Amino acid sequence: MNGATATLNITRYLPGQDQIPRSQSYSVPYQRDWVILDALNYIKDHIDGTLSYRWSCRMGVCGSCGMMVNGVPKLTCAVFLRDFYPQEIRIEPLVNFPIIRDLVIDMSDFLDKLKSVKPWIIRKTEKQISEGEYLQTPEELSAYQQFTQCINCMLCYAACPVYGMEPEFLGPAAIALGYRYNQDSRDQGKESRQAVLGSHEGIWQCTFVGECTEVCPKEVDPAAAIQRSKVEITKDWFKSVLLPWGQR
Amino acid sequence: MAGKNSSEPFWWGLFSAGGVVAAFLVPIHIILTGFALPLGWISDTGMLYRVWWVKIYLFVLITLPLYHWAHRFYFALNDMGLKVIRKPLAVVCYGGAVAGTVATLWVLISV
Numbered sequence: 518m519n520g521a522t523a524t525l526n527i528t529r530y531l532p533g534q535d536q537i538p539r540s541q542s543y544s545v546p547y548q549r550d551w552v553i554l555d556a557l558n559y560i561k562d563h564i565d566g567t568l569s570y571r572w573s574c575r576m577g578v579c580g581s582c583g584m585m586v587n588g589v590p591k592l593t594c595a596v597f598l599r600d601f602y603p604q605e606i607r608i609e610p611l612v613n614f615p616i617i618r619d620l621v622i623d624m625s626d627f628l629d630k631l632k633s634v635k636p637w638i639i640r641k642t643e644k645q646i647s648e649g650e651y652l653q654t655p656e657e658l659s660a661y662q663q664f665t666q667c668i669n670c671m672l673c674y675a676a677c678p679v680y681g682m683e684p685e686f687l688g689p690a691a692i693a694l695g696y697r698y699n700q701d702s703r704d705q706g707k708e709s710r711q712a713v714l715g716s717h718e719g720i721w722q723c724t725f726v727g728e729c730t731e732v733c734p735k736e737v738d739p740a741a742a743i744q745r746s747k748v749e750i751t752k753d754w755f756k757s758v759l760l761p762w763g764q765r
Numbered sequence: 766m767a768g769k770n771s772s773e774p775f776w777w778g779l780f781s782a783g784g785v786v787a788a789f790l791v792p793i794h795i796i797l798t799g800f801a802l803p804l805g806w807i808s809d810t811g812m813l814y815r816v817w818w819v820k821i822y823l824f825v826l827i828t829l830p831l832y833h834w835a836h837r838f839y840f841a842l843n844d845m846g847l848k849v850i851r852k853p854l855a856v857v858c859y860g861g862a863v864a865g866t867v868a869t870l871w872v873l874i875s876v
Binding site: 682715717721724747751753758 | 771773774775777778840841844
């Protein structure tokens with residue numbers, strides 16, 4: 518260990534006590550195999566028990582520990598101290614969200630938007646259990662599989678400049694998940710998602726910056742989901758206008 | 766929510782088609798008129814623009830990228846904080862593309 522230390526400058530905000538968020542510096546033992554989350558846990562356990570942040574699985578599955586690391590949205594369980602050492606590391610709550618306390622953000626806007634795209638399989642009529650499973654070919658699975666990898670970590674919302682400026686924007690993850698269910702051969706709920714996905718606040722507010730895809734830790738590629746949704750909804754729109762039997 | 770009756774798919778469709786034209790046709794056209802003709806790789810009578818299908822080609826080549834520009838420029842200006850005047854901006858951008866389309870049509874018909 519050699520007594521080497523890494524310095525983390527962490528945003529602190531205690532409602533009722535702080536007017537605005539401030540930065541507090543902490544020194545932790547430098548360990549080559551520590552991720553940022555290990556350093557935060559060290560601070561919580563050994564230096565300052567009042568530091569608040571979300572985490573759970575520490576293995577890139579739960580999506581809880583997203584924070585700004587030197588200004589970039591990251592899962593803190595997936596970034597090593599050694600990637601920055603010996604430079605100081607700046608840890609801030611995810612931008613574009615209200616701060617509840619320290620590194621904990623209010624995610625209720627995202628959860629409302631997620632629910633609005635109905636991210637579950639919708640059937641017009643359910644099959645009887647005795648009729649067996651809904652079968653799918655490998656091709657039908659691959660049409661949406663990549664988008665099932667989303668862990669709702671909200672890094673894409675912190676990275677999206679459109680969401681930063683237009684908080685009503687449905688946002689990358691919610692659109693990607695709406696698209697995921699639209700592409701599922703077992704699903705019949707496309708129509709009921711289009712009012713939300715196809716609205717101005719849905720796909721059309723996206724200006725294809727592509728940062729959502731850049732920061733996604735699970736390679737979901739929400740930007741692709743948004744652009745493909747634009748193509749599909751545009752095709753439907755032209756069909757409905759140009760074809761006499763198209764339904765408006 | 767704008768929903769199904771929104772005109773956004775229409776403008777985005779033109780933007781998207783214009784992007785395809787700008788990405789695929791424009792480079793080919795630059796090679797043809799910028800290199801192949803002046804360097805004598807191909808010969809031209811100078812009257813090709815009077816052929817009806819060349820007129821259609823030129824119409825697509827010139828007008829669709831205008832809508833690509835209009836849509837991108839409109840959103841870029843919005844992102845730069847000009848959202849407060851977005852209605853006049855839309856008129857200038859998309860109206861500019863429509864004016865360019867009308868002008869192109871007029872030139873192609875009259876030559």
